[in-house]
Amino acid sequence: MNNYIPNTKEDIKSMLETIGIHQGGVEELFKGIPKELRAQSFNLPDGKSELEVERHLLELGKKNVTDLIYFTGGGFYDHFIPSAVDAIISRPEFYTAYTPYQPEASQGTLQAIYEYQSCIARLTGMEVSNASLYDGGTALYEAAMMAIRITGKNKIIMDGGVSPIYRKMMYSYTSNLSIEFVEIPVSHGQSDREKIKKYLDDKTGAIILQNPNFFGAIDDHTDIADMCKKLGILTIESVYPVSLGILKSPGEMNIDIATGEGQSLGIPLSFGGPYLGFIATKKEFVRKMPGRIAGATIDSLGRRGFVLTLQAREQHIRREKAMSNICSNQALCALRALVYMSLIGENGLKDLAELCYEKAEFTKKRLEEIKGIEVKRSSPTFNEFTIKLPKNPNEILGKLIDKGIAAGFPLGRYYKDMQDYMLIAVTEKRTKHEIILLADALEAALWN
Template sequence: MPYLFHTDEDRAAMLQSIGASSIDEILDAQVPKSVQMDRPLALPPAVSEMELTAELSRLAAKNASASSHVCFLGGGAYDHFIPAVVDEIASRGEYYTSYTPYQAEVSQGNLQVMFEYETLITQLTGLNVSNASLYDGGSAATEAVLMSLAMQRGRTKVITSDTVHPQYREILAGYLVNIDAELIVVASDENGSSQAIVDAIDGQTACVLIQHPNFLGGLEDVAAIASAAKAAGALTIQSFDPVSLGRLKRPGDLGVDIAIAEGQCLGNPLSYGGPYLGIMACREELVRRLPGRIAGQTIDRRGKRCWVLTLQTREQHIRREKATSNICSNQTLLALRATVHLSVLGPHGLRETTDHCIAKTAYAKKQITASDRFEIVSDGPAIKEFVVRDRAGDVAGLLAYARTQGVLAGIDLNPLVGTQVEGSLTGLAAKYRDCFLVAVTEKRSEAEIELWAKTLCQAPQMATV
């Protein structure tokens, strides 16, 4: 006998309390007959729990994941190693059940986690202030732009590049469509030069949004862009990869005003695409417009150290017209995971992780170019991502074949290549047609990289060259 949440007696009592004779009567009052289903649901016969578990397991086994396949997928979500201590601490009931607490002030533990997280992010970015996190990297990018527009009254231009994550640009375009702001997407230079972005900056520019390393794994001249923006009175926003900072200069050291990132790579699993963690930090002068929450440390009336919500600018806390944002105020559980992860790694561990990524990426490039079918599109320095062109012109077929061999070989860039129509907001330059994006993290072994290259090099050429 299955367990039902409500018995017939329960339902009869509820119907009686609202003065209805049946559930159908309630539906008829709210849902037109023309759209109501007039037949039972086409469900299979009931089975035992053991049979149901076996069937669900069979269906789940059809999923190709980083657990079942060798994963070279990237583009913002990466298969990095997560130390066991991250799960051990984050799964404690006092953390896990609160997830994103709305009344964090009642819990000193959660407030301390937020404070420790913010401290680590300011050290990581080289900026003065961090909030307690945002929803994800895409929403953090948009919040940074909205923050810049609020700080730069009268300026309406937002400049970005087609090497910034296409999904970030799509989110940003959706936010800006109904406000007085112009989004300008600068096409990437063939040689990776930042001059096109510098040339686009003028007196009407509120901010420049760049990504370094960018969506395609390339490195941008952040200092030159930040310098040009500052000279024009504009703000610079950098989207960064936290793992890359094991070797690259921090955003604050490059003259950046606001730094944002996707924090999934810091102790958070891929989880079918989310939930993830939005990182956001800025210079101290901008703190009053920083969205979300800021936890601070102080002394209570007994002289003991304690933690408080220093700033909270959501509409739940202040008058709506003064709120900086109504986006998810923080992802406490995922920020906790990032805090534990960074604490365990430390500066030396982060550098070692970055070095592994750099070395293994270089090895993967060498392996794949052993075949004349493939070429590296931009063979400059890379932390963990790079673009490969399939000269056979069948990226979709190539990646599908690799999946059958147990390898998630990369991300097809063809759907992201922009048309020749001016004003494309989320496209990439045409030079990335017939290309795929590859990510090589510290988890990939030499044998796995060789398997990846061998699988792709032996793949049948299904397209006409």
């Protein structure tokens, strides 16, 4: 009976009678749901064979435009991923998303998580990392809650250069909590020190910064971190991991908590996910850090082994007393990041970051040659920068999509006073030919 599937009206009637429904039929099952909330119809199409379904899905897939030349960014980037990444993470012993509670059966997964944490800690210049989070936005939220737990203060200062996507997530996640947020006015340049200093007080638990910020501007937040430390305020910095190949790390700036989106570490764009959030901090705050932590230990025979440590499962089901609602870990995405970082190595990451920077600088110079385009140069940038156009970019972006180019991100989508501004990102994948193609297409769209 375990494999039995009812397929006749008599079968359904018999099943309904078994659970006490003798009249009203299936409709009786849904009487507790208001009619306006019910699905309008359960008239599903007839089933198809595997071949027919495959053919249908392939036809649907052809409607997606997947061969664009990408100059879009905003926190998610088109980087090259070595084929070895897919080959390794597709091995069956790794292909699970469940948390490895039983160390005697999970040494491989636990070691992978441990090595991932080590890579993130080294990359960010911090002392400890957890076993990963869902994405960059949730990682930033968890860092804010972590700072509130550590300081006991519920006021958060948030720099306007922090991603508007992350800020939206922050407000959504904390909408039912008594947290006071203060946003420093947004700028195309670096963080406004004077305005930040104005809002720091004894009620402030943390300040949230981003480097490079959403507009691509590079900053050194060491002075802000030192200023906050004197006031007992924690500094949180969201970073773009690839940029750390050449930029000063959060640890070198004396930042307390570092977070970021790990998509650029070997994870494909994939129409929006799944992605990877990372969080790293100083050892003194490790017991307030959310999520899983894998540790290395020695067994009774002196052999090295790996276990989940500090974060017990029971801690995360204690309702309002729980430190976090992050109960699982993104082990597969974290493994991708680990394999990618291991393959590319320290020198490779530096070379990659330099390539991104140099290609972005070349793109700036080429675009500045076009009449009507202004490249914002108030601050140094990494691989992403802001331009101002003589007209709203939405129409221009549509024209370039038709030419196979995703030209950038229109800032007017998030900022009402930036309707003529656009964000352009350049990765190592963009060739000189493609950059010139972008410039020529932009010029033609503007003036032809």
